[in-house]
Amino acid sequence: MTDKQAGGPPMQAWRRAIHRYPELGFDELRTAELVADLLESFGLQVHRKVGQTGVVGVLKRGTGDKAIGLRADMDALPIQEGNDFEYRSVHDGVFHGCGHDGHTAMLLGAAQELAQTPDLDGTVYFIFQPSEEDGRGALAMIEDGLLQRFPMQAVYGLHNMPGIPAGHFSVRKGAIMTSEDIFEIVIHGRGGHASMPERAVDPVVVGAEVVLALQTIVSRNIGPMDWAVVSVTEFITDGARNIIPSTVTIKGDCRALSEATQATIARRMKEIVAGICASHGATGTVLYQNDFIATINSDQETDYAVAAAHAVAGHSGVTEDCPTCGASEDFAQMLKRIPGCYMLLGNGSEGTCATALHNPHYKLNEDILALGCAYWQTLVTQQLTVIR
Numbered sequence: 001m002t003d004k005q006a007g008g009p010p011m012q013a014w015r016r017a018i019h020r021y022p023e024l025g026f027d028e029l030r031t032a033e034l035v036a037d038l039l040e041s042f043g044l045q046v047h048r049k050v051g052q053t054g055v056v057g058v059l060k061r062g063t064g065d066k067a068i069g070l071r072a073d074m075d076a077l078p079i080q081e082g083n084d085f086e087y088r089s090v091h092d093g094v095f096h097g098c099g100h101d102g103h104t105a106m107l108l109g110a111a112q113e114l115a116q117t118p119d120l121d122g123t124v125y126f127i128f129q130p131s132e133e134d135g136r137g138a139l140a141m142i143e144d145g146l147l148q149r150f151p152m153q154a155v156y157g158l159h160n161m162p163g164i165p166a167g168h169f170s171v172r173k174g175a176i177m178t179s180e181d182i183f184e185i186v187i188h189g190r191g192g193h194a195s196m197p198e199r200a201v202d203p204v205v206v207g208a209e210v211v212l213a214l215q216t217i218v219s220r221n222i223g224p225m226d227w228a229v230v231s232v233t234e235f236i237t238d239g240a241r242n243i244i245p246s247t248v249t250i251k252g253d254c255r256a257l258s259e260a261t262q263a264t265i266a267r268r269m270k271e272i273v274a275g276i277c278a279s280h281g282a283t284g285t286v287l288y289q290n291d292f293i294a295t296i297n298s299d300q301e302t303d304y305a306v307a308a309a310h311a312v313a314g315h316s317g318v319t320e321d322c323p324t325c326g327a328s329e330d331f332a333q334m335l336k337r338i339p340g341c342y343m344l345l346g347n348g349s350e351g352t353c354a355t356a357l358h359n360p361h362y363k364l365n366e367d368i369l370a371l372g373c374a375y376w377q378t379l380v381t382q383q384l385t386v387i388r
Helices: 013-022 030-042 102-115 138-145 204-220 259-280 299-313 331-339 366-384
Strands: 045-050 054-063 067-073 122-129 154-162 174-177 179-188 228-237 247-256 283-291 295-297 339-346
Touching: 013 030, 013 102, 013 366, 030 045, 030 054, 030 102, 030 122, 030 179, 054 102, 054 138, 054 331, 067 102, 067 295, 067 299, 067 366, 102 122, 102 154, 102 366, 122 138, 122 366, 138 331, 154 299, 154 331, 154 366, 179 259, 204 228, 204 259, 228 259, 259 283, 295 299, 295 331, 295 339, 299 339, 299 366, 331 339, 339 366
Parallel strands: 067 122, 067 154, 154 339
Antiparallel strands: 045 054, 054 122, 174 295, 179 247, 179 283, 228 247
């Protein structure tokens, strides 16, 4: 269904314009300008440069003191697009491979429609966030006074998800997405000639033991009811064909559903590295960095979100207790401070629209734009409409 056929906001055109000129985190200057100008044209009060390049549109109606926030992300990924659409990215190595262009278009469409909706009583904050992909944008907006300048009782987010049937909503109370931590382990041994390993302290052997031992963190230190993943993704040495290296660097990624589990992983990793290095006469350091916290939906706000999804997709079009997603989302920083709900909207379970997020050939299913917009509208009208 095209925008013209739908008779609604030109979301497809907005989305394609954003897709053609993608911008990385905190560089969303063109995108933010487009968003702010459109919000002003809808008659909203607009605040620019919130958290560097973020934009907040304010719609206030009536005298009610209830206020809710709706959030979309604007940034792209450092990926070379593999699609050949007419509106494909013109920027080499930058691509909207996660659908943030679509999220922005959906929320713009909802803002336009709600600005023309009578009988609202309360305030809606339309939050367009920068730099989600590297986990810095939500905190930047919060540190710039987002929650004080725009006092909302709840905040809601929405993300498309390939692998789920197009237009199908999925959500759960509690943890819907995991935390993400990254680590870098540096092991210093004593290099030497590959033919004389007895004269060296081989950090490759030490590192290999560390990699295997890291697998015991989840299997032997995390309870069966607590979810966690520890993955080694890089093993780097300064050696060569006939050179035992002096240094090995091991990098990786960890996921969890609670801060307690994150702390356990970090503690055990440091203990494992220290113990194995000591046993071989090597030394090791661990840099463990918390990048994303788990995304935790509050119960009441999830009920509100489910009611809105039911209204636009029917009961069969909503999964209310979906599995926890192993990806991470910095919207979690907002949910840590105020109640809210993060909803997933199916992008397609077969064909090109089922291609994974962050893939060079990812394709946003434009058929879901109208449904996402309708979800946002319904979520607001169900909570803020005056009953006469």
